[in-house]
Amino acid sequence: HAMDLRVIVDVFVVVVIGGLGSIIGAFVAAVLVSELNAFGILIFPKISIILVFLVMAAVLIVRPWGLFGKQEAPARRTPGLTVNPWRPLTSSERLAALAAIIVAAALPLFAGNYALAVGAEIAIFAILAASLHWLMSVGGLASFGHxxxxxxxxxxxxxxxxxxxxPMIACLLIGPLLGLVGAAIFGFFAVQLSGVYFAMLTLAFAQIVWSVAFQWIEVTxxxxxxxxxxxxxxxxxxxxFYWLALGIAVLMVAGLRTAIFSPxxxxxRATRDSPLRGEAIGINGKRVQWTAFVIAGTVAGVAGALFAYLKGSVFPDxxxxxxxxxxxxxxxxxxxETISGAVVGAVxxxxxxxxxxxxxxWSKLVLGAFIVLIVVAFPKGIVGVIESLRLRYGRASPPAVLAQRIESAE
Structure with a gap:
């Protein structure tokens, strides 16, 4: 599995550096990457892995379409994202969310230690998924290196x-700030790009962080x-610890949902849907996207901080x-389309x-087949299917019906 990912990443680096759609670029980039790998070990043994991804990041920042690629016209919207109206929760949805929180909080009353450890891990990854949803769905920024x-x-x-x-409390408060700093630095460069170039640069930055964690043995x-x-x-x-993870997860998800409906x-969302109109009314699109990137990175850092205490150790993976x-x-x-979808997906x-x-x-095979089935059969995800069924067969609120009609008209 690790070898598969390594090969995929290496090929991805070659294509990005050479330029999408350029055979000559792929050949030149392959030679360049091979030379960096070979001589990097001899000349810079402690940063040999980082060199390749630094070059990839530099190429994306200076010439996003690659050394031999051709510049494409910027897309008006991020591909693959559905632009939907957002609506407040109905009273029944609020009750359902409250009931889910109460049931989750009561889990220690009847579950064993293993189930509680699993529950804490699910709560942590719900925070991570919610932070990525904020970036992808609300911001229209698809990150491959979250x-x-x-x-x-x-x-x-x-x-x-x-x-x-x-002490632990101080670590939980200060530790995630490293995620904030990383997101602030990387996000400054990433938001200058859009679409697939943005996604590729986030992957390059993530691989740089992984390389540092893997090779800076004295510290990590x-x-x-x-x-x-x-x-x-x-x-x-x-x-x-389960209650701690659950409580922080509820606060993080509630905070992100509040931010979705804030000015x-x-x-x-205006920057995502119509950046030119947004600029015309005084919205600094890049600054807004950068701030959203920093928020997402900080929330993801909170999840990572909890994960370190859950596992008792931290490794480069x-x-x-x-x-x-x-x-x-x-x-x-x-x-x-909804932050509840990210939470349900994590669970x-x-x-x-x-x-x-x-x-x-054969767990990976079965899980992969299940995911492919769900994504192909239900493109809007589990929550999207539930929402569609509720609108079709249940009594939907007027805002929900209006949202569905607008979506159908697009």
Missing amino acids: AAYFGLGAYGVALLAKLAGL GGDNGILGVWPEKWAASPSH FGFAL VVGISLSVDALVMVLLGGV VYKALNIWLVSQTD
């Missing part, structure tokens, strides 16, 4: 706990990771491409993945 900020939050907590010896421990990052006594029991959220893919799958599986994906691993050696 795990970078999750991992930065995890490493921030681990370094503060092990090197500085700070390299492949051996940072061990012994355990919760303090007040959060050490499975039930207490900033409407400005972000927390910033790896596989985790970024998992986050994308969660959002698409649940439904990209279904993680619960199914953990259950399949314990049941069969």
Whole structure:
């Protein structure tokens, strides 16, 4: 599995550097990447992996279409995203959300320690998926490297706990700021691009972070990771840590949903749907997108901080491409149009993945087939299907009906 991802990433780097659609560019880039890999180990052994992704990032920033590619006309909308009206929750939906929170909070009363550990992990990944939904759906920015900020939050907590010896609460408050800093730096360059170029640059930045985590052994421990990052006594029991993770997850998701309906959220959607009109009415589109990127990175960092305490250790795979893919799958599986879709996607994906691993050696095959089936059969995701059925057979609120009619007319 790791080898498959490595080959895919290497091919991706070659295509990006050479230029999309250019055979000559792919050949030249392949030679360049091979030389960097060969001589990088001899000349810069401690940053040999980083060199390739630094070159990829530099090419994307200076010449996004590659060394030999041709510049394409900018797309008016990010491909693959459905632009839908947003509506407040109905009273029945509020009751359903409250009931779900109450049931989740009551889980320690009848579940064992293993179930609570799984529940805490699901809550953590719900935060990660919600932060990516905010960036993808509301901002129209499809990130392929969102795990970078999750991992930065995890490493921030681990370094503060092990090197500085700070208490857990201080680590949880300060650790995610590393995700904020990373998102602020990378986001500044990323939002200058759009569409597929934006996605490719986020992947390049994520691979740079992974390379640093893997090769900076003196600080990160390299492949051996940072061990012994355990919760303090007040959060050490499975039930207490589960409640902590659940409480923070509820706060993060509620905060993001509030931001969606805030003036900033409407400005972000205006930048997504019609950037020229947004600029005409005084919206600084790049600044709005950068701020949204920083918010998403910070929230992902919060999830990473909790994950470090849940596992008691941090390894480079927390910033790896596989985790970024998992986050994308969660959002698409649940439904990209609503933040509840991201949460549902995280619950279904993680619960199914953990259950399949314990049941069969073919867990990845079965899980992959299930995801393909859901995405192909129900493009709007699980929540999208439920919403469509409710509108068709149930009693929908007038705003929901209006939203459905507008969507059908597009």
